[in-house]
Amino acid sequence: MSTTGETAVSTTGETMGTTFDVAVIGAGIVGSAIARKLAGYELNVALLDARGDVGDGTSKANTAILHTGFDATPGTLESRLVREGYRLLSDYAERTGIPVEHTGALLVAWTEEELDALPALKEKAERNGYDRTRIVGRDEVYRQVPHLGEGALGGLTVPDESIICTWTTNLALATEAVLRGVTLLLNRRVRSVEERGGRTVLRTSGGEVNARWVVNAAGLGADVIDRLFGHDRFTVTPRRGELLVYDKLARPLVDKIVLPVPTARGKGVLISPTVYGNVLLGPTAEDLTDRTDTGTSEKGLEFLLGKGEKLMPALLREEVTAAYAGLRAASDHPDYLIEADAGRRYVLVGGIRSTGLTSGIAVGEHVAELIGEAGLALTPRKDLPEPPHMPNLGEAGLRPYQDAARIAGDPAYGRVVCFCERVTAGEIRDTFRSPIPPSGLEGLRRRTRAMNGRCQGFFCGAEVGNLMDTKGGSACEQRHPSPEAQR
Amino acid sequence: MTTDITTLTPDVVIVGAGPSGLSAARALAPKLGGGVLVLDRESTAGGIPRHSDHPGYGIRDMRRFMSGPAYARRLVEQAEAAGATIRTNATVTGWAGDRAIEATTPEGRIRVEARAVVLATGARERPRPARLIPGDRARGVYTTGHLQNLVHLRHGKVGRRAVIVGAELVSWSAALTLREAGCRTVLMTTEYPRPDSYALFSVPGRILFRTRVATRTRVRRIIGRPELEAVEVENIDTGERRVVECDTLILTGDWIPDHELARAAGITLDPGTKGPLVDSALRTDRPGVFAVGNMLHPVDTADIAAIDGAHVARSVIAWLNGESVPAGQVRLVADAPFRWVSPEILRPGDPVPSRRRLLLWSDRYIPFPQVVLRQGGKVVARRRLWWPAAPGRVFRVPTGILSAVDPKGGTVHIGTR
Ligand SMILES: Cc1cc2nc3c(=O)[nH]c(=O)nc-3n(C[C@H](O)[C@H](O)[C@H](O)COP(=O)(O)OP(=O)(O)OC[C@H]3O[C@@H](n4cnc5c(N)ncnc54)[C@H](O)[C@@H]3O)c2cc1C
Ligand SMILES: Cc1cc2nc3c(=O)[nH]c(=O)nc-3n(C[C@H](O)[C@H](O)[C@H](O)COP(=O)(O)OP(=O)(O)OC[C@H]3O[C@@H](n4cnc5c(N)ncnc54)[C@H](O)[C@@H]3O)c2cc1C
Numbered sequence: 001m002s003t004t005g006e007t008a009v010s011t012t013g014e015t016m017g018t019t020f021d022v023a024v025i026g027a028g029i030v031g032s033a034i035a036r037k038l039a040g041y042e043l044n045v046a047l048l049d050a051r052g053d054v055g056d057g058t059s060k061a062n063t064a065i066l067h068t069g070f071d072a073t074p075g076t077l078e079s080r081l082v083r084e085g086y087r088l089l090s091d092y093a094e095r096t097g098i099p100v101e102h103t104g105a106l107l108v109a110w111t112e113e114e115l116d117a118l119p120a121l122k123e124k125a126e127r128n129g130y131d132r133t134r135i136v137g138r139d140e141v142y143r144q145v146p147h148l149g150e151g152a153l154g155g156l157t158v159p160d161e162s163i164i165c166t167w168t169t170n171l172a173l174a175t176e177a178v179l180r181g182v183t184l185l186l187n188r189r190v191r192s193v194e195e196r197g198g199r200t201v202l203r204t205s206g207g208e209v210n211a212r213w214v215v216n217a218a219g220l221g222a223d224v225i226d227r228l229f230g231h232d233r234f235t236v237t238p239r240r241g242e243l244l245v246y247d248k249l250a251r252p253l254v255d256k257i258v259l260p261v262p263t264a265r266g267k268g269v270l271i272s273p274t275v276y277g278n279v280l281l282g283p284t285a286e287d288l289t290d291r292t293d294t295g296t297s298e299k300g301l302e303f304l305l306g307k308g309e310k311l312m313p314a315l316l317r318e319e320v321t322a323a324y325a326g327l328r329a330a331s332d333h334p335d336y337l338i339e340a341d342a343g344r345r346y347v348l349v350g351g352i353r354s355t356g357l358t359s360g361i362a363v364g365e366h367v368a369e370l371i372g373e374a375g376l377a378l379t380p381r382k383d384l385p386e387p388p389h390m391p392n393l394g395e396a397g398l399r400p401y402q403d404a405a406r407i408a409g410d411p412a413y414g415r416v417v418c419f420c421e422r423v424t425a426g427e428i429r430d431t432f433r434s435p436i437p438p439s440g441l442e443g444l445r446r447r448t449r450a451m452n453g454r455c456q457g458f459f460c461g462a463e464v465g466n467l468m469d470t471k472g473g474s475a476c477e478q479r480h481p482s483p484e485a486q487r
Numbered sequence: 488m489t490t491d492i493t494t495l496t497p498d499v500v501i502v503g504a505g506p507s508g509l510s511a512a513r514a515l516a517p518k519l520g521g522g523v524l525v526l527d528r529e530s531t532a533g534g535i536p537r538h539s540d541h542p543g544y545g546i547r548d549m550r551r552f553m554s555g556p557a558y559a560r561r562l563v564e565q566a567e568a569a570g571a572t573i574r575t576n577a578t579v580t581g582w583a584g585d586r587a588i589e590a591t592t593p594e595g596r597i598r599v600e601a602r603a604v605v606l607a608t609g610a611r612e613r614p615r616p617a618r619l620i621p622g623d624r625a626r627g628v629y630t631t632g633h634l635q636n637l638v639h640l641r642h643g644k645v646g647r648r649a650v651i652v653g654a655e656l657v658s659w660s661a662a663l664t665l666r667e668a669g670c671r672t673v674l675m676t677t678e679y680p681r682p683d684s685y686a687l688f689s690v691p692g693r694i695l696f697r698t699r700v701a702t703r704t705r706v707r708r709i710i711g712r713p714e715l716e717a718v719e720v721e722n723i724d725t726g727e728r729r730v731v732e733c734d735t736l737i738l739t740g741d742w743i744p745d746h747e748l749a750r751a752a753g754i755t756l757d758p759g760t761k762g763p764l765v766d767s768a769l770r771t772d773r774p775g776v777f778a779v780g781n782m783l784h785p786v787d788t789a790d791i792a793a794i795d796g797a798h799v800a801r802s803v804i805a806w807l808n809g810e811s812v813p814a815g816q817v818r819l820v821a822d823a824p825f826r827w828v829s830p831e832i833l834r835p836g837d838p839v840p841s842r843r844r845l846l847l848w849s850d851r852y853i854p855f856p857q858v859v860l861r862q863g864g865k866v867v868a869r870r871r872l873w874w875p876a877a878p879g880r881v882f883r884v885p886t887g888i889l890s891a892v893d894p895k896g897g898t899v900h901i902g903t904r
Pocket of ligand 1: 048283
């Protein structure tokens, strides 16, 4: 199997001839991390997804916080994997160029009851192995977040809570998986499975896929797949979280994550800067039945505006740039549900609800351990390629439009196409030469930020659409091969 | 790594090559030895009229009735003939000093250190998220700007059945574009009790487009995954809702100035226009930085933006000649039903506002408004006007009404009786 140069991304066609050692179902952050990890051994791995692109499920629409895990339930698998994931992803981000900002968080108490809960939260953080929280008084709260609404009584600082780019995280993991030789099979919705003499046949919307082992990392669909393997352990409830993204001009209002005191229902509504320079308000938490309903609702938006008015009235005076919703794969099981079935050569990775962005890489490590213990021989490979260097979408780093040397080398990086987000023709073109090119406009937006800005396409929509149709071609004749494309 | 930056030093740098910026360049270039540089981020100069391919441009400034693209080309020719340098594909990204800016171009990063800066960055329509319209993430939802870029510049396709949000001038412009693209407008919605645009447009418009205008309604939900299938339309008075099938939704009007550079400079904005607060000489509160066009009055027609450009030239030259700003000022504030007034600051000794008109935006339809000025709690002037104040377009008030203003009397409120 080739590791560099030509890569194996297949959106259609049969793989009948091949029996993979492992097939991973789901190319979200969790599945991509698992495939990448397993491809570090002498294994022939396939990564399948129902969608036409990687990272097109829950991993594309979350709050994008790299959690320390300070508020997890101590002693759970989730607590451990979030803690480890924080460290692993921070390190991985540095090596691959995933945008991260270590902004820190401030958890704010608004009632006496919440104020009284702070010492217990601090203690809980310590039981989760995180001992850097500090209880602060009202004045310190307003010193740290001067635009906070009236009525805060005190707070708890979480200095290592961070913000990250969830899109680049997913793409980096999947790209590295592909560079390591994983066969990425898109547009393959797994519909049924069959055991056939020591291997499993996955019948998908895009043909059959054969594998000795199967890892189920199907997120919102993980319980359905689990039942296909004869189990009945848990049920996924799609828990919708709606969010509002405020204009970049709001960014000076807040430079750290502002958290509420968590409740049994979830982490509550927060205000957070984003690595793209915006400010987020959300998410809501609402149990649905439709696992595909990522629309926003009148009630949800109203609720957020009400919360925002109390949390930071100045924020509500700014323009809204985007509104979106994500679905958490909530379940009736109180912890992550990661179990190997040696007899069936099958691993379930379920119930990764609201922390999977952070924990993904650690989940990958954990799955490799389990699968090894369950009998799959894991021989580390010696010829692993370097991890990919991802295009920078973050405001904290140098972006191509700011980079005089880079523009001098290739004028396409000086041709700004999306003015609000300052995305250049060069960056758009590069995505089509990357190991996992975008399959549609949404994928291009996640890879570049094009059209994600305040005008939402008023100025650039037609041009970006044109570059999508021509695969980045017509608008920027290439003069020099780009470094991104050569990797 | 941002080392090899080219520095340019024209007398004046103008950000934005729309009607206002180009007209300012045309007026300034013949009078200045040090050069006038216009920067625009688009690959073609001309601003909004470039893609607004229907007649209705140039009436007050060129005394002609021409199409947007033809008007844009003419403005470009005139500015160049006057000696201005226009640089396209040049996105101004920020400031590098009080009157210095930075821009990204395919030829590299540039810094422009000028003696005066004119901001002419225009205005745009609020897109769906800013209007907080909930529902599915459906494809087929556009602003007029997006639609016209798609149809006129890229010859792209839209759907077959459209709903247009808004019934003002720009909404009819969208309807024209849709018709050209083979898409029928089945409904126009407006929150106002009567369609806002000129009878000139709306009556024949209705016949021409066979379009119904639903007054006092708004779109409350978008339905369709991944393609738009319908919208839910609410009657604001009764709360009643109905589903209207469509595959295209055009969000028109609801303007916001492109004020990013102004805000980045810390220039004070007017809470009503959300554009820079200016006096009748079109000075912002940063010395040597001026503003013109739809960024100041979102939005008026292109000819008015263009006349602003000519108007600012005098002020820029006065600044370059070291003339000082007259002392003393009164602030002009819009009272309901007016949302904003432009300009917002009056100084004794300053030129009268462009075209001797104050520009206002009304949230209510008033057939023959009596405009009232109040200062220090007293009515100082009133004037009945014979043209309506209507939502969705600029209401113009002759500046003669200002003669009663006391330059030392404090804030002046402009409203109706
Ligand atoms: C509102 C919200 C806020 C959040 N905030 C944070 C946060 O701040 N920090 C954090 O760490 N986490 C956060 N999370 C959680 C995080 O986003 C998820 O835990 C993580 O994205 C889960 O990744 P995944 O790979 O398990 O799932 P997904 O990304 O959903 O991937 C699963 C994939 O499986 C595919 N699939 C499903 N069924 C099939 C099938 N039958 N055949 C083939 N493919 C199939 C899907 O197409 C999908 O691509 C948040 C989640 C939400 C919803
Ligand atoms: C759909 C539609 C139909 C219309 N129909 C008519 C009509 O029939 N008749 C009429 O008279 N008027 C019409 N108008 C109004 C008219 O187009 C505007 O009044 C006019 O374009 C305003 O000119 P302006 O110079 O203020 O701004 P704009 O034309 O918006 O020009 C602003 C320029 O600034 C540039 N710019 C912005 N930011 C930057 C930056 N950071 N760096 C570099 N460049 C930048 C932009 O690229 C743009 O070219 C219509 C408007 C619309 C939207």
